Structure formats: C-alpha cells, structure tokens
C-alpha cells in the first residue's frame with residue numbers, strides 16, 4: 656500500500672491535485688473499468704443491518720456464480736470481518752498491490768479492519784486519512800475483473816460515504832432502513848444527501864420488517880412495517896425488498912457465515928436471496944438505461 660497516511664495529501668479535499676493524486680486517479684479509473692456494477696450500501700442510522708445486507712447480498716450473488724468483491728470502509732466499526740469470520744492483515748503481491756481475502760472462489764473481501772494491528776483499538780483518524788485509505792482500497796487492491804463490487808459504509812453522511820461517492824461516481828446506492836420513524840427520519844437525510852451528490856439510487860431496503868413467530872408462524876410487526884416502502888414511494892425510488900427480523904441472522908453472524916449460505920432454511924435466508932436477485936436485475940436495468948441515455 657502506498658504511503659499516504661499523514662493526512663497531508665488532501666485526498667481530494669480541494670486544491671490542485673498533486674502528481675501523485677493524478678497517478679492514483681488513473682489507477683482508480685483502471686480498477687473501476689474492470690468492475691461491471693458497483694453497489695454502495697448505506698443507511699441513515701447505525702445498527703439497522705447495513706452490514707448484514709452487504710454481506711448476504713454479496714454472498715448470495717457469489718453463490719449465483721457472479722464474481723464479487725466486498726469492501727468494508729467502516730473504519731470505526733467494521734462488522735464485515737466478524738460476519739464472515741475472517742481476520743488478520745492483508746497480503747501484498749510483488750507489484751505492491753493488496754490481495755483481497757478469499758472468502759470463497761467467487762467472493763473476495765477487503766476490510767478497513769485489516770489495517771489495524773489490534774482490531775479492538777479505537778481509531779482516531781481525521782477525514783483526510785480516511786479519504787486517503789478509501790482511495791487506496793480501490794487503487795491499490797488487486798480486485799481484478801468483477802461483476803459486482805459491494806461497498807459497506809458507516810451510517811450517515813460523513814467522510815466515508817462522501818469519499819465513496821466521489822471516487823466511484825457510478826456506484827448504485829442501496830439505502831437500508833428499519834420501519835420505525837427514528838430510522839426513517841435519518842434515512843430521509845441520507846436520500847437528500849445522495850440526491851444532492853447526484854448519486855444514482857438503486858432503491859430502498861426495509862430490514863427488521865416484522866417478526867414471524869417460530870411457534871405459531873403469526874407475523875408480529877415489532878418495529879412496525881411498510882415504512883421503507885412508503886418512503887421509497889414518496890421519493891420516487893424503487894422498493895427493493897423487505898427482510899424480516901429473524902434470529903437466524905444473528906446466529907449466522909455469530910458463526911461468521913452469511914445466513915444465505917447456511918444449510919438450514921430460514922425466512923431471512925429466503926428474503927436475502929430474493930433481495931440479491933432483485934438487486935442484480937435492478938443494477939442491470941440501471942446500466943442499460945444509462946447506456947441508452949449516453950448514446
């Protein structure tokens with residue numbers, strides 16, 4: 656990984672780009688040209704299941720035969736390594752490029768956590784350092800040819816989401832919310848932020864959408880239901896799907912295996928698998944629409 660962690664390089668924070676940044680821009684461009692669809696998974700509020708959506712969608716797409724990269728840019732609370740049961744630092748190849756961790760043949764992963772010597776250590780990075788690290792995780796990683804790059808970002812509209820959108824302008828945003836008002840009000844800010852940044856939005860996902868009682872199979876709307884769909888309608892966005900609250904998701908996360916890859920059937924497994932299919936179809940339509948507009 657190239658040296659740029661002093662925070663002084665600016666990382667795209669305005670001013671004239673240095674020669675080093677121009678070279679990095681070229682490397683980013685060349686990396687992104689080899690990736691067909693870029694998905695940016697974001698939310699307004701923490702803990703709504705953004706990383707669970709990222710990991711399960713990535714794993715379900717990989718299980719369908721797509722080549723998938725998963726990039727976790729949440730420096731303050733990276734959950735992807737835990738949810739996938741991976742740890743340790745990343746290897747570097749002879750050309751000084753980072754080699755992503757292989758989760759399985761079709762799924763390769765890079766997490767901000769791999770930068771930390773001690774994963775339990777608090778990170779005290781300022782904006783330019785985060786910007787620099789995220790840019791390097793695109794320019795200096797040997798992602799190769801991918802069908803999908805799934806980017807899991809921290810909640811809100813801070814440095815990390817802004818850097819991802821600036822670095823990957825064609826990233827398709829997937830907005831994750833839970834049904835209750837406290838999450839919906841934060842996600843409205845995120846949608847306004849995406850619209851302000853002119854980022855293409857693929858649609859909205861409602862997670863923790865009702866709980867099916869494992870005994871009587873009655874649905875209980877613990878956090879209410881339907882708020883994500885209403886929100887999508889209000890903003891003229893596509894509603895991509897609803898994932899129920901399901902203890903299988905927590906069990907899978909603690910085992911370090913995405914629920915979609917567990918042998919056992921569950922409501923969450925079915926919903927995440929269906930969501931991945933909907934996202935793949937929506938991404939394809941979005942790319943086709945963009946190429947029609949550009950011709």
Ligand SMILES: Nc1ncnc2c1ncn2[C@@H]1O[C@H](COP(=O)(O)OP(=O)(O)OP(=O)(O)O)[C@@H](O)[C@H]1O
Pocket residue numbers: 698700701702703704705706707708729732734809810862863864898899900901902904905908923
């Ligand atoms: N549909 C679900 N059913 C049950 N538990 C869930 C569901 N989705 C997520 N969880 C659990 O909720 C917790 C938070 O999920 P997750 O880490 O995916 O959220 P996040 O939005 O990425 O959080 P953060 O803001 O910390 O990045 C985890 O323990 C996860 O297993």
